[in-house]
Amino acid sequence: MPATIADILHAHRSGRSTPSRTVAACLERIERHADPSIFTALFGREALAEQVAALEGRDPSSLPLYGVPFAVKDNIDVAGLPTSCACPDFAYAAARDATAVARLRRAGAIVIGKTNLDQFATGLNGTRSPYGTPRNAVRADLVPGGSSSGSGVAVAAGLVAFALGTDTAGSGRIPAGLNNIVGIKPSLGLVSTSGLVPACRTLDCISVFGLTVDDAFAALRVMAGPDEADPFSRPLSLGTPGAFPAAPRIAVPRPEDRVFLGDRQAEAAFTQAIARMASLGARIVEIAMEPFYETAKLLYEGPWVAERYAAVGPFLEAKPEAFNEVVRAIIEEGRRRTAVETFRGHYRRAELAARTRASLAGCDALMVPTMPTVYTVEEMLADPVRLNSHLGVYTNFVNLLDMCGIAVPSGLRPDGAPVGITLLAGAGRDAHLAALASAFHASTDLPMGATGEKLPSLPPATPRAGAGYHEIALFGAHLSGLPLNGELLEAGGVFMRRARTSDDYRFYALPEGRVRRPGLLRVEAGSGASIECEIWALPAEAFARFVDAIPAPLGIATILLEDGSRVKGFALEAVAARDARDITGFGGWRGFLADEQRQRQAAGIPAAE
Template sequence: MTSAQEAVATCYERVRAVARPEIWITLRDRDDALAAAHAVDAKARAGAVLPLAGTTVAVKDNIDVAGLPTTAGAPGVRHTPATSAETVRLLEEAGAVVVGKTNLDQFATGLVGTRTPYGTPASASDPTLVAGGSSSGSALAVALGLVDLALGTDTAGSGRVPAAFNHIVGVKPTLGMLPSTGVYPASPSYDTVSVFARTLTTAGRAMEVMASGPASRPWQRHARLSATRGRVGVVDGEVLALVDEDWAAAYLASVEAVAAAGFEPVEVGMAPLLDAAKLLYEGALLAERAYAFGDVLAELGPAADPTVAGIVLPARDFAAVDLVRDQQKLLSARSSAARTLAPLDALLLPTAPGHPSLADVGADPVGVNSRIGTFTNFVNLLDLSALAVPAAGSTSRSPAGVILVGRAHDDLVLADVAARAGLTDALPPDQFWGAPCRELVVLGAHRTGQPLNHQLTDAGARFLGTVRTAPAYRMARLDTTPPKPAIWKAATGGASITGELWALTPDGLLDFLGQLAAPMAITPVTLSDGREVLGFTCEPGALETAEDITAHGDWIAYLTSTT
């Protein structure tokens, strides 16, 4: 395992070699970062549990880091906080070392990455193309291998578009999943911290740590840990005609990958969602941005980015009735989105219609930015989760991206779909991103490939691995339909029985238990490592005529022996 000091030293060597100063607004002093890393290594040697030890992090400069200035991309906003944002504090407590604050579209208003006085970031693959915004610096720091992961924010797509333009993963979590304390607001009702990494596993490690903090919104009880419906929504030809040829081809290849993974592609009507996207910048919801930073923007005068000022300052003149009208439109759009997503595991979309050049943005800064947000602007407005991953066939030299969109708290479902389609790596079994869950050991007909396994997968359960019970159980074959084993704890003659460990959310477990048939019962079962988890046992009376098959030690092995 790389020590924190080695990781930090490598990071600064890479920063010097790459020589992209426009990525950073403030790069932490190297000696300060090494001192922080030394403290992490000392804690690790003392036995502290530090899941992010050896991890380097870049932080978008609208998120506070204690001792480093926060600018929100505007020099006049500069202040140096004494405490870090809650998300940063949690990462640091887990052993991560922050190395600097990254460039962004001013006040996190933009998807291009060019609305900044701190230098214009270009794509990691092509200096003529935009890096994407507003979290441009954070995405580039990851894509160029400077840091392991980076924090961005996402209101209109800022945690997804830069991921697509730079061939990395962008997690846009459900609103409220991560704490917002210490984050300079853009549109407070629709902002969230986001995560960039080169793999989903790395991004997930950060999500696992940050989601353990005090979120403003608990997980919904109906949340699932994996895909259950077997269908993924896709756009029709009319919508795909809005997309540049190379990005459309990458999207269609991604649809094929999803279908090859066993999901049925289902064309969905996108008009209500695309109409809702326009509300973010073309209606009274812009008053959120005017409320958040309009006065500061006005005080900056010529120091403000002219495009940002031109978008936000007029929003101070909206009347209350304008805002209520657009909020009612939004409620209707949310109902439409709920109906669209109800039968689906996810909605698969191009992240953007294409990858514009710096020249394109210079010629039409508002129009190009608006086009980029075609498939991203509606997501937070409609309270949806999203995951940005490289499209099938995307490379670091020629990037293209897709996003998977789901209901609130379908974050882990999206990760499951992406992994099964081969668009990203799979999350390890121990990552739940704060989702409440219970473990259940199954030993017979509910195991993978067995006739009742669908009861687990239908409940959104996640397979955690093969396990064995403590050597204190006996097993018998019940004469049921389908046949299943009965397991019971024995005073003598017990053995270790092979089974599978699954995780379910509380509601998923209730759904599963609702299908439990006599003579089966659920009680604590002791595993070989001493843990007690819920598992199947049996009513004693059913054992009187059952065949004892303990010697096999495994229901699957028993079935194999009988055939």
């Protein structure tokens, strides 16, 4: 079976292969891999043949996942298979697909089976299941990560092209980090949770694992969208990943706040990941992590543990013996939480969220290690509660702070264990994170999962805005890494590409106001020059708000680019040019600022931000 979704689609659309052959190859790989703890249930050949037959007569190019095999975590409903949550006594026959699964099937994807998990999605290590512990695909003695253990291993081993997990506390990221693959934790409400057995219903989300960012995002794109059956879904714009911005501001924990629990190899790997991100052009900003870590403690040490009891409490009371001992102890703790504690927890979370938003203002993303260290299965079984909590240091705060995230591999340690980083941002910035993550992952030159296949290079194609987005050309303080760029990020903006105008423009530095800004003026042919800009895409509603807030003497006009295309962008009223400094010769705002910095340094004046 080809390694990536793009490979599978190309094979099906070109006639080199068929969905039937792809499914057969998939089953062969599962049998050859010989790990009975990955799947809790598989469709039989007859049921798979029915799924393939449903694609007959369909145009392969009209279905974005035509004939692509995938697996589903066994706390998400798939019609025709039991949903067990890794608890056989709880299992029931699902009458219909979860909304996310139904959307994937309508897009042409084929469900192979259900994957193992830490029981009732409670755990980050993968050892809390009566179906056994899936073998880590990269280093067999390590825990596979949980709770989406089977899904992570199935993708890393190349058994399926992608797999669904869930992520309440890190279950969609830790298995990715421990198996050298990509894990996308979407914004809360972006993907319907209808048909998901809840863990913490207000914080649950369906996640996706892939060998590449492109693969995982392809599945996310199909699943995303509001669902009347899920009261927690919301109409967030997903957009399309753009290019890596010119100078993104990437926040990282300051050195004294980095937690590695004495693991020097993990610490060195994150230092190298920071250097790699900087080498791509990012500006690294160190921030304090205390409010993030305090938020993380609320998940299991605060009242949110009561949500786990709300989900399965009646079954626990009826059949306590059906539970994994560690899982039962965690869920039973929820009985002791009071309504007063819950409200106080919500108040504290709001306070901490305000502090974390302030610390990330103007940053494109927060980059953290996916996990602080690694553990063997033997170590985890000897100390299951404490070591499991260690794995969640960088994951437990994310949903409580309404953030989205993408875990991507960053390297392999000298001892052969995989290491990774996770990029995090506010809700609705999934596509922007995907652009950052894709460029970072491509720069590592790692193999995909445990397949031995080389990671594809980034395509050279020029990205374009997705449906519901409008492109805008920016020339000044809204450029990547500059003072007003945070306004774009907060509005869900996605960097698309660098560009230049045609040579019909002159560029001016306006008199200083709240923020220094330039203006672009269209002039007669032969009297102007080409000016650097960045093309960003904004959701339609945000674009309207953005344009409405533009202060005079600036406005929006149609800008002609050097490649002959046209895009809306900032333009200057001609009358304002009389009192402005002509800076056309610098070729753009960054060139002008760089010249100012050189002059400051020559005069011994401290560099300005």
